[in-house]
Each structure stands twice: as structure tokens, then as C-alpha cells.
Amino acid sequence: MENEYTPLTTSDDALDSQSMLINMGPAHPAMHGVIRLILKLDGEQVMDAEVEIGYLHRAFEKSAEQGNYLQVVPYTDRLNYVSPLINNFGYVCAVEKLMGLQVTERADYIRVIMSEISRVCDHLTCIAATTMELGAFTAFLYFMKAREFLYELVEMVTGARLTISYARVGGVKADLPDGFKEKTLSALKETRKTLKELDLLMTRNRIFVDRLAGVGIISKEDAIAYGITGPFLRATGVDYDVRKAEPYHVYDRIDFDIPVGSNGDSYDRYLVRMEEMQQSMRIIEQALAQMKPGPVCVSPSAKEIPGAEMVDEAKMGKTKGLMELGAVVDPTLEGTGKEHQKLIYPSGTPNEKKVMLPAKENTYGNIEGLMNHFKLIMIGHGMAPPKGEAYFPVEGGTGELGFYVVSDGTDRPYRVRVRPPCFPTMAAFHKIIKGGMVADVIATFGTVNMIAGELDR
Amino acid sequence: MVTGTLEKLEKMEQSNLFAPGFFTSKLSEAIGWCRKFSIFGFPMVTACCGMEYMSVACSHYDLDRFGAGFPRFSPRQADVLFVVGTISHKMAPVMRRVYDQMTDPKWVLAFGVCTCTGGFYNNYATVQGIDTIVPVDLYIPGCPPRPEAVMDGIIKLQAKIQAQGIRSTRVE
Amino acid sequence: MNIIELIQNKFPDLVVSTHDQCGDQTVVIRKEGIVTLAKFLKYDPELDFNMLTDLTCVDYLKMNQEPRFEMVYHFYSLTKNHRLRVKALVEEKSPEVDTLCELWPIANWFEREVWDMFGIRFKNHPNLKRILLYEEFVGHPLRKDYPYDKRQPIIGPKN
Numbered sequence: 001m002e003n004e005y006t007p008l009t010t011s012d013d014a015l016d017s018q019s020m021l022i023n024m025g026p027a028h029p030a031m032h033g034v035i036r037l038i039l040k041l042d043g044e045q046v047m048d049a050e051v052e053i054g055y056l057h058r059a060f061e062k063s064a065e066q067g068n069y070l071q072v073v074p075y076t077d078r079l080n081y082v083s084p085l086i087n088n089f090g091y092v093c094a095v096e097k098l099m100g101l102q103v104t105e106r107a108d109y110i111r112v113i114m115s116e117i118s119r120v121c122d123h124l125t126c127i128a129a130t131t132m133e134l135g136a137f138t139a140f141l142y143f144m145k146a147r148e149f150l151y152e153l154v155e156m157v158t159g160a161r162l163t164i165s166y167a168r169v170g171g172v173k174a175d176l177p178d179g180f181k182e183k184t185l186s187a188l189k190e191t192r193k194t195l196k197e198l199d200l201l202m203t204r205n206r207i208f209v210d211r212l213a214g215v216g217i218i219s220k221e222d223a224i225a226y227g228i229t230g231p232f233l234r235a236t237g238v239d240y241d242v243r244k245a246e247p248y249h250v251y252d253r254i255d256f257d258i259p260v261g262s263n264g265d266s267y268d269r270y271l272v273r274m275e276e277m278q279q280s281m282r283i284i285e286q287a288l289a290q291m292k293p294g295p296v297c298v299s300p301s302a303k304e305i306p307g308a309e310m311v312d313e314a315k316m317g318k319t320k321g322l323m324e325l326g327a328v329v330d331p332t333l334e335g336t337g338k339e340h341q342k343l344i345y346p347s348g349t350p351n352e353k354k355v356m357l358p359a360k361e362n363t364y365g366n367i368e369g370l371m372n373h374f375k376l377i378m379i380g381h382g383m384a385p386p387k388g389e390a391y392f393p394v395e396g397g398t399g400e401l402g403f404y405v406v407s408d409g410t411d412r413p414y415r416v417r418v419r420p421p422c423f424p425t426m427a428a429f430h431k432i433i434k435g436g437m438v439a440d441v442i443a444t445f446g447t448v449n450m451i452a453g454e455l456d457r
Numbered sequence: 458m459v460t461g462t463l464e465k466l467e468k469m470e471q472s473n474l475f476a477p478g479f480f481t482s483k484l485s486e487a488i489g490w491c492r493k494f495s496i497f498g499f500p501m502v503t504a505c506c507g508m509e510y511m512s513v514a515c516s517h518y519d520l521d522r523f524g525a526g527f528p529r530f531s532p533r534q535a536d537v538l539f540v541v542g543t544i545s546h547k548m549a550p551v552m553r554r555v556y557d558q559m560t561d562p563k564w565v566l567a568f569g570v571c572t573c574t575g576g577f578y579n580n581y582a583t584v585q586g587i588d589t590i591v592p593v594d595l596y597i598p599g600c601p602p603r604p605e606a607v608m609d610g611i612i613k614l615q616a617k618i619q620a621q622g623i624r625s626t627r628v629e
Numbered sequence: 630m631n632i633i634e635l636i637q638n639k640f641p642d643l644v645v646s647t648h649d650q651c652g653d654q655t656v657v658i659r660k661e662g663i664v665t666l667a668k669f670l671k672y673d674p675e676l677d678f679n680m681l682t683d684l685t686c687v688d689y690l691k692m693n694q695e696p697r698f699e700m701v702y703h704f705y706s707l708t709k710n711h712r713l714r715v716k717a718l719v720e721e722k723s724p725e726v727d728t729l730c731e732l733w734p735i736a737n738w739f740e741r742e743v744w745d746m747f748g749i750r751f752k753n754h755p756n757l758k759r760i761l762l763y764e765e766f767v768g769h770p771l772r773k774d775y776p777y778d779k780r781q782p783i784i785g786p787k788n
Binding site: 053054057059061062063066097098100224225226227238240245246388389390391393400402404406408414415417419423424426427428456457 | 650651652653655679680681682683685687688691692701703707710712714733734735737738739746759760761762763770771775777
């Protein structure tokens with residue numbers, strides 16, 4: 001521990017003629033463009049290392065204080081851009097906890113499904129990057145192929161591939177579209193097929209195993225002391241997973257296992273991630289089977305009238321009486337008839353009216369909806385949680401992702417703090433690579449799954 | 458790219474003036490043609506857009522069809538600097554240095570809205586458009602741009618490279 | 630087990646206030662006692678908070694709260710599966726808190742971030758320098774009085 005933080009410089013007298021300082025990154029292909037490692041080398045061996053981060057600091061926490069509560073959601077997409085949906089849900093869950101809101105069951109199931117799709121994407125990308133950096137470019141193409149199937153699903157539901165902004169405080173933006181279940185099942189089938197191919201290609205591949213096994217070892221105690229969570233911690237043998245330890249959404253109704261490693265090396269992390277993807281797909285299938293039609297968001301009570309009819313009436317100036325009515329809208333916002341569409345608006349408390357944006361049919365169709373929308377959007381009138389603070393942890397792709405939200409009682413968040421899951425891992429990184437070879441730095445760094453967006457925020 | 462008309466060529470071929478397989482062109486156009494189909498890019502991947510860059514480069518969208526699939530991670534060997542993702546003030550000197558190290562002719566492609574204007578990161582930490590630091594040839598907006606938009610951008614860049622021809626320095 | 634009561638009984642002169650809003654058990658203490666309390670939390674077999682989940686700071690300038698800063702620590706126990714939030718009050722005049730690096734090495738980076746963003750110093754910290762921003766940067770951006778878009782570029786136009 002002592003002498004661990006002495007800054008490395010070339011003028012260091014302690015630097016004997018044997019060793020040299022080498023600068024790795026930030027414009028290094030394997031450093032994902034944003035990490036700088038200063039390595040002190042003796043031949044090929046890493047004697048000491050210093051990690052410098054911050055090259056992608058985009059002031060998330062300051063930006064979050066500028067707008068209202070809903071305007072933070074797009075910023076959370078760009079924290080962990082490999083699994084943006086989990087970030088979305090983590091943030092809105094923190095705000096919901098602060099407001100004491102209970103979202104509907106269907107919304108919870110949708111959140112579970114979308115989170116798990118995101119998690120598979122995350123792990124796929126992580127392993128893909130690792131394999132590519134080890135020289136297995138073919139495997140990288142396979143992984144990207146599998147990810148593309150899942151991106152298509154995400155796009156189908158949210159309308160965007162990556163920066164989705166799908167979560168809303170009180171629910172989700174829109175219901176799952178028609179045919180989602182079938183498409184998901186077929187996408188999962190394709191993903192499984194690809195994963196099986198990859199498993200055959202990689203898991204017992206001599207070169208791959210030699211590069212990863214016994215490399216980048218961290219002990220259980222160190223991992224805990226550094227606050228490392230997620231697959232990185234589980235590879236050391238600790239079965240900590242927020243989904244099991246403190247179940248949120250509806251994870252307590254779903255049967256899944258937590259894969260645990262034993263050695264804490266890069267190879268175990270690879271295996272844990274591979275198995276977690278299988279578990280995630282299991283969760284998606286169970287959630288799809290358990291899910292029932294229902295409302296996807298909390299919302300005010302209203303009498304019902306078909307959305308298109310309401311718009312027509314309003315266009316003809318027949319606004320009398322429309323004020324008391326709420327539109328029955330298509331939850332997918334697509335405008336086609338649905339069996340479950342009548343259920344979108346259950347009765348709610350007046351408090352909840354101050355949270356969800358009204359459906360577009362309402363906004364355009366009647367004055368009440370318009371006013372409701374306007375009041376929520378206008379600065380100074382939007383959703384305002386009570387004064388206080390809340391911390392909400394979710395299991396992100398890389399580990400425990402926590403959102404700490406402080407409210408001063410107005411419609412703007414006073415402070416939004418993210419607990420980035422890969423921050424502790426990077427803090428421990430110098431310790432992990434010390435004593436290893438330079439080439440192993442790349443292999444270890446790949447399995448860290450460092451996502452600069454959430455590391456530097 | 459062929460200077461003569463088709464008829465002229467046919468006539469030449471018929472008259473056996475040239476052996477079959479020859480054709481004439483302007484040197485500048487031939488060089489432009491060569492350059493535009495062998496784009497060696499330096500992917501300066503920093504942020505979210507990198508995910509879409511990966512998608513574009515991989516088999517689904519296959520950037521290789523445009524001759525731009527081969528990334529060179531040495532600035533000396535690269536023709537086009539792909540700036541993919543937000544550039545913060547801490548990163549700006551690094552990017553400038555990479556640009557300076559590239560040999561002429563060189564082009565810069567701003568990938569994503571953060572590199573074009575700063576996007577919605579209008580704050581203390583981010584550069585408001587990389588064109589404040591390096592000259593930019595092509596902007597691909599979008600947060601992140603869809604793969605189709607990127608391909609469109611690459612085609613436009615190719616047109617620009619073709620037009621530049623033999624000149625080694627940029628056309629202002 | 631009520632963690633708040635336990636701490637209140639153990640350190641009656643340290644605890645300023647407590648609450649459990651939204652189910653998050655929270656203890657507000659004077660900053661002098663943070664190392665003592667953290668040691669207790671870590672080594673007490675009944676509490677066994679072996680993980681420092683998060684460490685951050687909040688600037689209460691706009692809420693007119695005295696003192697201005699609050700250090701916020703989130704602890705988690707892997708064995709007992711419980712959480713605790715500890716807040717330490719820090720005045721504006723001499724923003725300095727004792728470091729927790731000895732107990733949890735992760736505190737090193739978290740505290741560097743707090744120094745970077747809020748300008749709070751940590752006593753006995755081994756390597757207190759900026760982490761997310763660059764050395765040339767003047768000021769601490771997450772303080773409420775730092776303008777949102779005040780840029781300090783190293784190269785490029787100043788605006």
C-alpha cells in the first residue's frame with residue numbers, strides 16, 4: 001500500500017537504467033480512446049502503473065441540475081451508452097423512490113425485459129472488444145451480428161437504436177408494439193445460436209485461454225475493499241447481485257441464477273459474462289410469459305373516448321364536454337386498434353397527474369390535456385418531488401449503478417449523483433496489472449468493461 | 458472519369474489504335490479515384506458514437522464496401538481522421554496532436570452532433586464543435602448518427618476526395 | 630436491527646440528526662468523527678459495512694443551508710445486506726475532511742473527485758489532485774456558484 005501513489009515522472013531518480021516509462025493512451029486503440037496509462041516497465045513487465053481518466057468528462061452532474069426532472073433522462077442514456085436502458089430506469093426509479101410512486105406491474109415487466117436486453121448487449125460488446133483486442137477479429141464480427149438483432153428489438157420498442165430515452169418517471173414512454181414477443185423470441189434464438197458458435201470458437205480456444213487465464217487476478221478482499229461490483233466481483237467468487245440482494249422492478253418473481261467464478265482472473269470474468277447472457281435471456285422469456293396486458297404508466301383517471309375521434313371532434317370545434325373526457329389511446333402511439341388499449345389509463349391519485357405527460361391525443365385533442373402537458377413542461381410548474389434525498393441502486397451492465405437524487409422541492413433536481421460501476425474497477429486497475437506483462441494489460445483492460453461515459457460522466 | 462466519349466473509345470478500339478484494356482483519363486481524376494476507394498481512417502473513438510461506428514464497421518452495414526473499412530491506429534498511415542464522440546477540453550490537445558501528425562492529404566470527419574457543435578453538452582467541459590480546433594471536411598449529424606447516415610456521409614466524403622484530385626492540400 | 634439507534638447510542642455527541650426518508654437510513658454527523666464512525670461501521674461484527682459504495686458531496690448554497698457542504702457516504706454490507714448513508718457537515722471556510730483511504734482504498738479516487746468538483750480538501754490523502762479535469766482548470770465546477778458554461782480551454786478559442 002505504501003508508496004503506491006507516488007506520481008511517475010521521467011525525472012524520477014528512482015528510475016534506474018533498467019526500467020522505462022511508457023505512455024499508453026489516450027489515443028490508443030485498446031484504451032477505447034479515453035484512458036491514459038503511464039506504465040513503468042522493466043522489459044516486458046509492468047513494475048508500476050498510473051491510471052489517468054477524465055478525457056470524456058461531459059459534466060453530466062452539472063447538466064442534470066439545469067433542466068427539470070424529465071430532462072435528465074436523455075443525459076442518462078449517454079452515461080453507459082452500451083446499456084442505456086438500465087441507466088434510464090435507474091434514474092427514474094430514484095426519482096420515483098423520492099416521490100413515493102409505485103409504477104404499474106406491466107411497466108415493471110417492460111423495464112425488466114428492456115434492462116435484460118440491454119445487459120446482453122453490454123456483455124456482448126464487452127467480450128467483443130476483448131476478443132478484438134486479442135486479435136480475434138472474426139469473433140468480434142460474430143458478436144456484433146448478435147448485438148444487431150437486439151438493437152433491432154430496442155429500435156422496435158423505443159424508436160432509437162442507442163440513445164433511447166425510453167423511461168419516464170411513473171412508467172415508460174410507450175407500450176411494447178404488436179408482435180414484440182414473437183420477434184424477441186426469434187431474436188433470442190438467433191443470439192443463442194451465435195453464442196453457441198462463439199462458445200465453440202472461443203471458450204476452449206488454446207490461444208484465447210492462454211491469454212486470459214491467470215491474468216489480471218484480483219482477490220476477493222481487494223475487490224470488496226475497492227467497492228468493485230458486477231461481473232468483476234462475481235468472478236472472484238462473491239455472489240453479489242443487486243437484482244437478488246435488493247430486488248427491484250419484479251426481479252423477485254423471476255427465477256434466475258447468479259454465475260460466480262472462483263479465480264478472479266480475466267478468463268473467469270469472460271465465463272461469468274457468457275453465462276450471465278444466458279441467464280438474462282432466461283429472464284426475458286419468463287417475463288414475457290408472466291406479463292399481463294395493462295397500463296404502462298400511472299396517470300389521471302378519465303372517462304374514455306377513442307383518441308382519433310376526440311381529435312376529430314376538437315378539430316371541428318366541438319370542444320364542449322371534451323374537457324371531462326380522457327382519450328383512449330393506443331399505447332404504442334401508432335394509431336392502430338389494440339385489445340388492451342382501453343386499459344392504459346387506470347384511475348390514479350391527483351398527485352400522479354403531476355408526473356406523467358398526457359397522451360399525445362389528449363395534448364392535441366382537448367384543452368385539459370394541453371394544459372396538463374404545458375404545466376408539466378413549463379419551467380417552474382413541472383413535477384416536483386418533496387424535499388429530500390434518495391439513493392437507488394440497480395444492477396447495471398458493469399455492476400451496481402446507483403443514482404443519488406437530492407430535491408429541494410422545486411421542479412429541478414438539486415443534485416443528481418451517479419455511482420458509476422466501472423469507476424472502482426478503474427481505481428483498482430493499477431493494482432491488477434502490476435507485475436504482469438504489457439500485453440496482459442490489454443487483455444485485462446478488455447474484461448474490465450470500462451465505459452468512459454459513466455466513468456468520467 | 459473517362460475524358461473521351463464512349464463513341465470515341467469504341468472508334469479507337471475498332472481502329473486498333475490501342476490494345477484492348479487501355480483507357481485514358483486525367484491524372485488528377487485517376488488519383489482522386491484511387492484515393493477515395495482506399496480510405497484509411499484513424500478512428501478517434503471516445504464516446505457513445507463509437508457503438509454506432511462499431512455497427513457500421515461490422516458485417517451488418519459493412520463500411521468496407523466503400524473502401525473505408527480498414528482502421529489504421531497510427532496517424533502517420535491514416536488519411537481520414539474519424540472523430541467519433543464528444544471531445545472534451547482535456548481531450549482537445551490530444552486530438553489536435555493526432556491531426557498534426559497525420560500526413561497530407563488528410564481529411565477530418567466529424568461523426569455525431571457532439572463533434573459538429575457540441576450537441577446538448579453546452580457546458581464547461583466540452584469543446585463546442587471540433588471545427589474550433591481542426592478544419593473539418595464533413596459533418597455527420599445525429600446523436601448518434603444512424604449507420605445509414607454514416608454511409609451517406611462516407612459517400613459524400615468520397616465525392617469530396619475525388620474532387621480534390623491531385624492537390625495534396627485541402628480545398629478551402 | 631435499527632442501525633440509527635445503535636449509532637446514536639454509541640456516539641451520542643457525534644450525531645447531529647438522523648432520518649430514514651424513503652427507507653434510506655441516514656445519519657448526519659459532525660465531520661470530525663467521520664473516521665471514528667467509519668472504523669466502527671467497518672469493524673463492528675454486527676454492522677460489518679465492508680463496502681464503501683459511494684462517496685460524494687452536495688453544495689447547499691442555493692438552499693441557504695448552513696453549513697454549506699455535506700459529504701455523503703453510502704455504505705453497504707455484503708454479509709448483512711443493509712445500507713447506511715452517513716452525511717458529514719463541512720463549512721465553507723475551511724473545507725477539509727479526514728480521508729477514508731486507510732479503510733477503503735476506493736476512497737482515494739472518490740475523494741479526488743470531490744476535490745476536483747467541490748474543492749474540499751482531504752487530510753492525509755496520499756495523492757490529492759484533480760481526476761476528471763485538467764490541472765490548468767481554475768475553480769470547482771459542481772459548486773453552485775460556478776457558471777454552467779464557463780469554459781477554460783487548453784487550446785482553441787476562449788468563449
